[in-house]
Amino acid sequence: MTNHRPKSKLSLIFILGLLTAIGPFSVDMYLPAFSGIAKGLNTSVDQVMLSLSSFFVGISAGQLLYGPLLERFGRKNPLYFGLSLYLVASVGCAMAGSVEVLIVGRFFQALGGCVGMVAARAMVRDLFEVKENAKIFSSLMLVVAVSPIIAPTAGGLITSVFGWRYVFVALVVVAIGVLVGIYWLLPESKKPDPSFSLMPRPILRNFASVFRHTQFTTFALTGAVAAAGLYAYVSGSPHVYMEVFQLTEGQFSWVFAVIAMGLIGSTQLNNLMLKKYSSEQIIGVGLSFQAAAGVGLVALSLLGLADFYSVTTLVFIFLCCQGFIFPNSSALSMAPFHTNAGNASALMGAIQMAIGAGASVLVSVFNDPTPLPMAGVMACCALSSLSIFHLGRNIIKHKATLKEVEQEEVDMIGTL
Numbered sequence: 001m002t003n004h005r006p007k008s009k010l011s012l013i014f015i016l017g018l019l020t021a022i023g024p025f026s027v028d029m030y031l032p033a034f035s036g037i038a039k040g041l042n043t044s045v046d047q048v049m050l051s052l053s054s055f056f057v058g059i060s061a062g063q064l065l066y067g068p069l070l071e072r073f074g075r076k077n078p079l080y081f082g083l084s085l086y087l088v089a090s091v092g093c094a095m096a097g098s099v100e101v102l103i104v105g106r107f108f109q110a111l112g113g114c115v116g117m118v119a120a121r122a123m124v125r126d127l128f129e130v131k132e133n134a135k136i137f138s139s140l141m142l143v144v145a146v147s148p149i150i151a152p153t154a155g156g157l158i159t160s161v162f163g164w165r166y167v168f169v170a171l172v173v174v175a176i177g178v179l180v181g182i183y184w185l186l187p188e189s190k191k192p193d194p195s196f197s198l199m200p201r202p203i204l205r206n207f208a209s210v211f212r213h214t215q216f217t218t219f220a221l222t223g224a225v226a227a228a229g230l231y232a233y234v235s236g237s238p239h240v241y242m243e244v245f246q247l248t249e250g251q252f253s254w255v256f257a258v259i260a261m262g263l264i265g266s267t268q269l270n271n272l273m274l275k276k277y278s279s280e281q282i283i284g285v286g287l288s289f290q291a292a293a294g295v296g297l298v299a300l301s302l303l304g305l306a307d308f309y310s311v312t313t314l315v316f317i318f319l320c321c322q323g324f325i326f327p328n329s330s331a332l333s334m335a336p337f338h339t340n341a342g343n344a345s346a347l348m349g350a351i352q353m354a355i356g357a358g359a360s361v362l363v364s365v366f367n368d369p370t371p372l373p374m375a376g377v378m379a380c381c382a383l384s385s386l387s388i389f390h391l392g393r394n395i396i397k398h399k400a401t402l403k404e405v406e407q408e409e410v411d412m413i414g415t416l
Contacts, residue, residue: 008185013136015181016123017143019079019116022086022178023059024144026113026171027052028151033164040164043099051099051106058110060353065111066118067346068203072196075119075126075342076188080179082115087175094168109171114349116178121345125334126189133334134270134279137327141267146260152253190342210344214399216333218392219283222385223329224352226287229294229381230322231356233315236363236374244371245308255312262316266323279328280393286324287386293318294379301372311371318378325385 030037038045062082069078089109096102124136158166197203210216241247241255273282293314300306300314330348337344359377366373 011185012127012187013139014143015178015185016120016136017140018178018181019120020140021144021147022083022113022116022174023110024147025151025174026109027055028147029155029171030164030167032152032156033159033167036159036164037099037102041096041099041102047099048102051103054103054107055110056353056357058107059114059117060350060357062111062114063118063346063349063353064207065346066115067343068196068198068206070119070122070190070342070346071206071340072193072198074188074190074192075123076182076186077192078115079119079182079186082112083175083179083182085112087112087172087179090168090171090175094165094172113175117349118342118345121330121334121348122341123186123189125337125341125345127187130331130335133331134274134328137330138267138270138274138323141323141327142264146264152256156253206340206343207347210337210340210347213336214392214396215336216344216348218388218396219329219332220348220351222283222287222389222392223326223333224348224355225381225388226290226322226325226329226385227352228355228359229290229378229385230319232359232363232374232377232381233319235360236371236377237315239367240311240371240374241308244369245311247308259312259316259319262320263323266320267327268323270324270327273324274328279332282324283328283332283389286321286328287382287389290318290321290325291379291382291386293321294375294382297371297375298379301370301375306371306375311375315378318382 034045034048037048037051041048066078066082069081086109089105089112093102093105093109096105120140121137124133124140128136154170155167158170237256238252241252247255270282297306297311297314297318300310333348334341334344359381362377363373366376
């Protein structure tokens, strides 16, 4: 482990949290500007939404790109490159004269910004002991979870006062601030490794070696499938609250913020729980409650009993559980990879984004005038994640037992 830490652990967690939050912040901040962008570029909101799709494509593909780069060039140089690309792309978005330019700009913005998500997870593994990782990921979640509260409000205010282009100007300022923070506050946690090959075949072999690790596969998929329920909520909640329950945009923003505060609270409560219980125990309980909340949402929808208060209560419980699942599943996924943390982080992020995007698409495909599509996808994600967790744990225990038997046989042969 590299022992180059900054003087303040709090400042390190804060800058890592900002790196993790760049992607979500870049999405949440410009959502209120959709109608303004459509009007300003003489196009439709549907066309503007393609810029959101291109962003998700860029953030998914980019994470796989940065995994090998973080192993080959250390952690900070890829960060400088990626965030510089993000900054230039943000300027391009601010100056876009057509929706096509905006769509391309958003792709490159995501391609640059996603380096922060990959590097932050890898650096947690570099800089902290394995037993601390779950607590650190909980602290990072505190910064990330603030994004749905601050970003839409800030984006709406900037759009109404200055116009939609200044949303991207604000993101340029954010990128500059993060670059300054990286330079002054963030240590280089891993030296460049000239022996690490950037040829396609060795890169694929490295990713394959990570994915074949049972602990990684179990907890990366557990966390990703559970998080897909969050994506389903983000995708389906505007329809459920503003069309089914007839809330205004302002009322919906408050509901969104309150639910996000529940997620913030649970991530911090997770730190207290870790003093008495293991990460595996917490994940198991969290998934059980999340699955129950998901099934409850489906039952209410099928019975025609879904109203604003019941749905909001169950969604609140569902997403609070995510605050217990994500930090612990991330820590357990990364634990085996001290020397390959960049690739493990990249693969974990790409899996999460791919499954999350799939969940969002399913909500849209099955859209109807009830909360059922959102509730159904959320429930399926929670139940699937719970199944993966238990199946994976059984496989891990079985492999551990086989190793113990093999070691006993070796010891017996040695005594003959």
